Amino acid sequence: MEDRRLPRGPGKTAPRLINDLLDYDPKYREQRGGKNILADVAQRFRTVATPRKRPTDCRHALMKIVPNTVAPVSDDEQPNGDTKYVVSTFCQRCRYHFDITVDFTRWKDHQTPCKLSDPENPMHHLQLVESIYTKDQPDRLQASKYNPTLELHLFSCSRKTCPVQVDIKISAPRLIRSMLGPIMDNTKLHARGAKEIQKDPQRYTGLQPVTAAVALGYLKTYLADARAARNQPGPKRIAKRNKKYALAFGTECDTLFEYLDFKTIKEDTQEPDEEPAYFWRPPVITDTNSQFIDDVITELDVLLADRSPSEQQASNIRVAYHPLPALKDIERSLGYFDYPKRSRTVDLSKEEHPYYLSLGAVDDFTDELLTWAYDCQCECDPANKPYYLDCLEDLAKGRGSPDLQMKVVMATSAGEFGLKAIEDAYKFFGLDPGTKEGDDHIMGLYKSRIASAPRQKDEARNCLFAIAKARNSAKIEALANDKTMSHEEALEFFGVSSDTPSDSIGAAAVVMIQALDADKSKVTRALRVIANQRNDSMLKQAALDMETGNRNTMLDVGEAYSRLQISNRTVPDETIFAYYQSLTSDAAPGSKDSFSEALRAIATERNSNFLFTKLDDPNAIVQAGPSTADQPIGLDNIGNTCYLNSLLQYYYTVQPVRNVVMDFQNHRMSLNDEDIKKKRVGGRIVAKPEIIKAQKFVDELHNLYENLKTASTRSIKPTRELAELTIFSSAAEANFRRASISSPSGPPNLASILDNSLERPVYGPHLPPPPTRPSPSPVEDDIEMVDHPNEKNGDNGDNGDDSSEATLVDMDSLPSYSDATAKDGEKLLRSEKDQAAHDTSADGDAVMVNGEDFASGEKSLSVPEKQPPLPPRNKSGLVIQTNDSRNLISDDELWKFGSQQDVTEVIGNVNFRLQCAIKPTSIDERSGEQIDVVRDTLYGSNAVYLQKSERAPEQKVEAWANLIIFPAPTGTRDIYEALDVVFDEQMVEIDNTTAAQHASIYKLPPILHIQIQRTAFDSVKQIASKNRNPVTFPETIYLDRYLDSEDPESTLMRRRRETWKWKAQLRDLEARQAALHDAEAELSVPDALMAGKEFLIGLQETEELKDISTSPTLPDQLEERTAQVAEELGAISKEIAGIKQNLTEQFTDMRQYEYKLQAVFIHRGEAGGGHYWVYIYDFENDIWREYNDEYVTEVKDRRRIFDHQGGAGGTPYYLAYVRSADRKNLVEAVCREVPEVQEVQQTDPSSDWLEEGQDVCMAIDTDDENDNTRHVEHAKPRPLRPKPAADIAGWDTSMGSDLDANGREW
């Protein structure tokens, strides 16, 4: 055999290989597209097993051809370097031949072939080297009649120590079925015999037609005689006229006889008129055909044995056929005879699990062998390790084998991942496992995920690892190993921010290693990342020192104390700092450094955050130890809840809301059915369960606020329930509601999704205003509601589900429910709107109808800009259970949902819940809408004017909870420019005519929320993108210019109209400017003209080109034109500047409605992820604070907030402005009341609720959730009994009937 190619791919253990051989039917290979279960890799199993063979396939019964077989005669026989076993077999069913050769001749000295006694390599594990098919490569695998070879498969043992090569040669039956036809078919035989006898009945007297058994017997006899006659002269001829021959074969079998090497002999007779006689001379046995004839004889035996017993008996042919099964020889040759098998009940009817095939194993392998097969497979085919791990894991489960399970665990802990785990890993990052995204994209997803969800980091890392393994990406693996670290991560690692001075970071690094015993390499890495980011040589040196082990840069702490002249080392931090301050106040710069060094050494030794902070900034407000009463406290990140903490912190500073929450028992909405019936929030009825849920929310909020007020810790942790109630359910329920409405199967029964005990249908919750435009909602007396609540009431009282559908439709037609993607809603809305518009013209009343956003009939013309489309509201891929008995939502779901929620939606949800939970202060007479503190404080409204004809414009009033502005498509835009887009006149097309429309602020809320809508949705790519262009906003804004004026000729309106005219001019000028100065080509018209002129002059001055005629005046004309254009551009610039000047000055004298910036919400990262925090202004102390989860820190450098490109790296997305005039009553940043702390170790957690009158503050360490969250109960008994921390059962109890609004039993 020529030199083999190298084996590759997965292998098969010897038993597997032989099992596959027995199952492989070469007859059908062609029909099956060349599939070959013997040589091919087993098909990967997913969920459904495809049968690997068909019922027609032969399960071979291999018999050995004894003379050709060389196999071990006993189990003890050991092969040597000359050994070459051959087991020559044929199948006694299909007569195919299989020759199995096991070749040891490549045995090198150091090798030991696999054997059962060797635990390392108990069996051969055979990898395919090559398959050769005669049909494809006739030159490599010759075939002939004598040896009709079809296939040759070459295998090598994959074990390094094993020299064994295994060849399997398959050849076709020697007797071709088509040739056998005439002697195998008894009907044909009978017909032929009968015909022959009829021709000469006398001659055949006493003879009958023969059977197949007889014919086969004759043929076998002829051949056996021929074989016996080998080396002897002249075997007996067979006369074709011979009666027996004529009956059995006749002329029909000539082809068969010739094929079998019979030769026709013609013998002329002596008699001239007689026909010549014809004979068969039986085959002459030579070396060439000897084996062939043997094989044919054997096959004839097989065929004979196949005839029915009666036929055999009648034929008088002695069937001397005693085949010997070949399997034992095969097993011995391959060295796996009698291998240890697991004891089990064998169910032969069942196919082996495909996972066995994939592992190259068989079903009866012991756990040990199976493990070994798995190892071999992983070694041979590392690319598919994950799949093999899945196979092993599943088989381990199926067998219930602890050993196998242990093997799986070990593989997993060694960093292996199953295919399913890898798929899950991709899904964790929202990726399809087959994603074409590059490594960088995935790394980006990981970074953004851990930035927004530090608590998911371990899981995220694990997933990243799996992906790294699957992709074999060193880059990703390095990231998963934390070998790369982002600047943010490095900062986070040290718990510092980007503006922390380098020397404190250096000190923190030392502390982490010395005091906290942190991973030194990680600390060094983090330090280097920051050092490189800042290009700070001191930090670089520190990282280097750390790496080289030169840690002795720190001053000895005793020396430090003496340098600061402190003899008592137990004095508090504050005292040490006081010493430091007094020493440094008038020290020379050089000695100041040495005092700082001393302070740092002490800070390091004490691990004192207070001292470190003071070292950076002596004026910094830091709590030495526990929190103080003059500083707000942080909220622990409970995992990926996006802007949850920002929102909770912000609402805490809104006094009217805080007061209601703190004093909830006096504001609680009664659950009296009569009262509920009257309640309208967001233009709709609210059902009792919604109120109960909302009150649950406020109860939770109340507890949180109590803690924010009184906790002695630096941060507290919001509960999961609160997170869910804040972020979750209303929109989720809305989705459910939409799904129900769009379902064609009939009227939705929404009652069923909330509570069976409902008295009336429950409607979807009030969605927050749509992002494109503030949501109209009735607030003012002179607004007529589209949705007449009284009528609705009657309807609801009368009917059941039918009315619920009708009402739902009505609800949906309310603008606040509008959804750009909900076609049905749009249609309904339009008709409703038409109706409303009609009403308006009839009685002139203002009717609440929304603007162009919801009416597809209106199309904006010549709008200054087109707003980017928004992401669709229905969040894809999220199925959220909404029944109340559900378990808490998983972190991941909560995060996913939260990250897909628009902040406006969540704020809308918070407002809605607050309003549902509290009782109205009054009720709007016309709309029935609840008036309450939330509405009074946060809701404004716009008047939208539409000039349809010469007559007075139509006015509509739309309520909103925030104004939505957009960044410019390119460049920076200030907040007025952004607000102008909302309020400026624009042309809209309505009923095929063009009409002017503008809006004014009808009611300014005391607290004005402005959303900077940065997320745009690309409907083609189906992805959300983030517009990061800066929107600048000052600390003070004046809103006079947008206020509604009833008099169209008022000064304000005149000025506004003037600005609109200017802006139109500005657009024209800018267009002209752009035309003259093609910014993209970077060549202005004047430049082009000048270049043309130069060229012409060049032409005229060139002697050779004198013939080209150019107008002699042309250069001058060009120059003149150049001057003109340049002049025009200059004029345009001047004019633009003038208009812009006018625009900025137009309203500067109008400063009555002054608002102060109070909160700035920041997002850093991509759309749908990232990190969130909020800056809140403290008017009392004139400081800004950053509320970044558990950290609340003062912002020293306000550029962090106002300089959009600033170091913080985030973009503002939500602003809160508060009315200057009464801001003292509206917002308050610090609201703290810390009782004197007396820590008491509580031993019985069940008694963590204090009885009234007790006045102790206890800190109870609970070890739930595996972190050291400290749940603090406070000295002052709360008005409401908080739920025990252990009870996280959720809403079901409160949704049930156990407690009423006042906490009493129902």
Ligand SMILES: [Zn+2]
């Ligand atoms: Zn067979």
Ligand SMILES: [Zn+2]
């Ligand atoms: Zn081997």
